Amino acid sequence: MTTILPDAPWQHRQGLAELMSALGAAEGAVRFVGGAVRDTLLGLPVSDIDCATVLQPDEVVKRIRAAGFKAVPTGMAHGTVTAVLPDATVEVTTLRRDVSTDGRRATVAFTDDWREDAARRDFTINALSASPTDRTVMDYFGGIDDLAGGRIRFIGDPLTRIAEDHLRILRFFRFHARFGKGDPDAAGLDACAARANDLMALSRERIADELLKLLALPDPAPTVALMHDRGIFLPVLPEIAAAGVSRLARLIGRERIADMGPDSARRLAALLPRDAAIAFQVASRLRLSNAIRTRLELLAAPPEPGTAPIPLAYRHPGAAVDLFLLSDADEVELRAVVATLAGWQRPRFPLKGGHLVELGLRPGPQVAGALQAIEREWLSAGFPDDDWVERAAKAAVDQALRERQ
Structure with a gap:
């Protein structure tokens, strides 16, 4: 037909x-x-x-x-x-x-x-x-x-096709996650598992590109779990363990609660251990961009349950919801965080170092230290008005001047 x-x-x-x-x-x-x-x-x-x-x-x-x-x-x-x-x-x-x-x-x-x-x-x-x-x-x-x-099937002998291009191992799983229905093709799956070590011959950029495309799909968790079970990650990403696979599945469910779409970096952070040093190593090995590497390092340390969302959002603009998605906070707390941060705009700290110099501080580390201390107090006080900031600035300068005498 x-x-x-x-x-x-x-x-x-x-x-x-x-x-x-x-x-x-x-x-x-x-x-x-x-x-x-x-x-x-x-x-x-x-x-x-x-x-x-x-x-x-x-x-x-x-x-x-x-x-x-x-x-x-x-x-x-x-x-x-x-x-x-x-x-x-x-x-x-x-x-x-x-x-x-x-x-x-x-x-x-x-x-x-x-x-x-x-x-x-x-x-x-x-x-x-x-x-x-x-x-x-x-x-x-x-x-x-x-x-x-919904069958992802190699043309011809799967082992032969993988020998021609080792990246086809990762493509098999990405296409199954996108188009597959039910269990993957058995011959293709067995061939990918048998030749997983071939991935070590590929450039890390090609591996990273396929991995990020896989993680950007609506729900790659079942496929990622299958890849882990069949040892696909071991040759190139041995850091991915069963705990990371479970965190990924949990994260995808929490993304739906927060009404947030797929994000490859956030999902990769879930797969990796909660260790900034390991995140740096993986990002460097895969030659990921500096922006993704920095993000992975930040997301490796999600906040403890009960952490106040506004101060966290102020310290890490654009990453607070991601951090809570990856945290151990329960669904009730997550929903409250999302509601709190919806539409929230980060206020601008109104004090500049030049003003502290005008008030009597010497330019240099003392100014930077005073600025940071005042900003921390301003954050803890809930972003009070400019009059509060002016009083805090004068108090900080007075204190510094007394200590110099």
């Missing part, structure tokens, strides 16, 4: 029809491939548009430019050219076959065989393609049935 790709907004982006025509859609020389086809069949929104073509990369560049669009040679060695449309970009890749692979990268040769190109993709649901003219879906490996059944 012929499957027709449903009509979707992305198919009507400005310039896309003209681009497809220029690339020979009428002659069957180009097709939509990958996630755009898969997600449209599921009724999901599509952001990235990818195409495959029988045309050689140089010819693709020539035709894109002739159609009036900018062509960016983003990966000519691997046959990829990016067409820049008025409100979107489209990646156009020449059909390929693998000549050699080492688990991290592949040497490819170009081909005109659509099935051969589809066969080098990882999972059946990612090997679908569709005609831009009549939207007929081409399915060489049962991807449509697997998509409907």
Whole structure:
């Protein structure tokens, strides 16, 4: 039975029809491939548009430019050219076959065989393609049935496909967490577990990218638990233990209570031990950004139950709710914290060091120390008005001057 790709907004982006025509859609020389086809069949929104073509990369560049669009040679060695449309970009890749692979990268040769190109993709649901003219879906490996059944299945022998690209181990679990229904494909799962040590050969950036994408899904907790049980994390993230897996599941439930969406860094913090030094080590190993590393270190020390939320929010702007989500506070306290902080705006401390100097303090460490002490008192007093601050400033200066005498 012929499957027709449903009509979707992305198919009507400005310039896309003209681009497809220029690339020979009428002659069957180009097709939509990958996630755009898969997600449209599921009724999901599509952001990235990818195409495959029988045309050689140089010819693709020539035709894109002739159609009036900018062509960016983003990966000519691997046959990829990016067409820049008025409100979107489209990646156009020449059909390929693998000549050699080492688990991290592949040497490819170009081909005109659509099935051969589809066969080098990882999972059946990612090997679908569709005609831009009549939207007929081409399915060489049962991807449509697997998509409907929520099965993430390798194309061909799972061990062979993992040997070609070790990242497919992590992708298997991420796609199962996103699209899977029920238990994962047994052959794929066993192959991933058997080859988990292969992950050590990957760059830490690639591992981090996949892990953060997994944790950003609505509810990755069951899949993460399965990964822990099958030893997937051990070679690259041995810090993830059963306690962290339990904290992640608990956090996701608490996120729903707080009406907060998924956050990869917050969820990674839940997975790791409550130790800032370990958070720093993991962030450094995965080469995470400085911002994420700093956040992981902060979230490694959630507050004790009963901690007042406003002072915490003042000291850690933007992180207070995260800290309470990760804390041991019960649901009643969590709801109260969320209600207290909803719409709360951090007040600006009105005192500057220059004013203390005008009152008689010498510039230097003494001014910084007095500022910090006054700000702590101001915070404890519930952010009193400027008159209170002025009196506190004068008292601090008077005290300092007396101590100097």
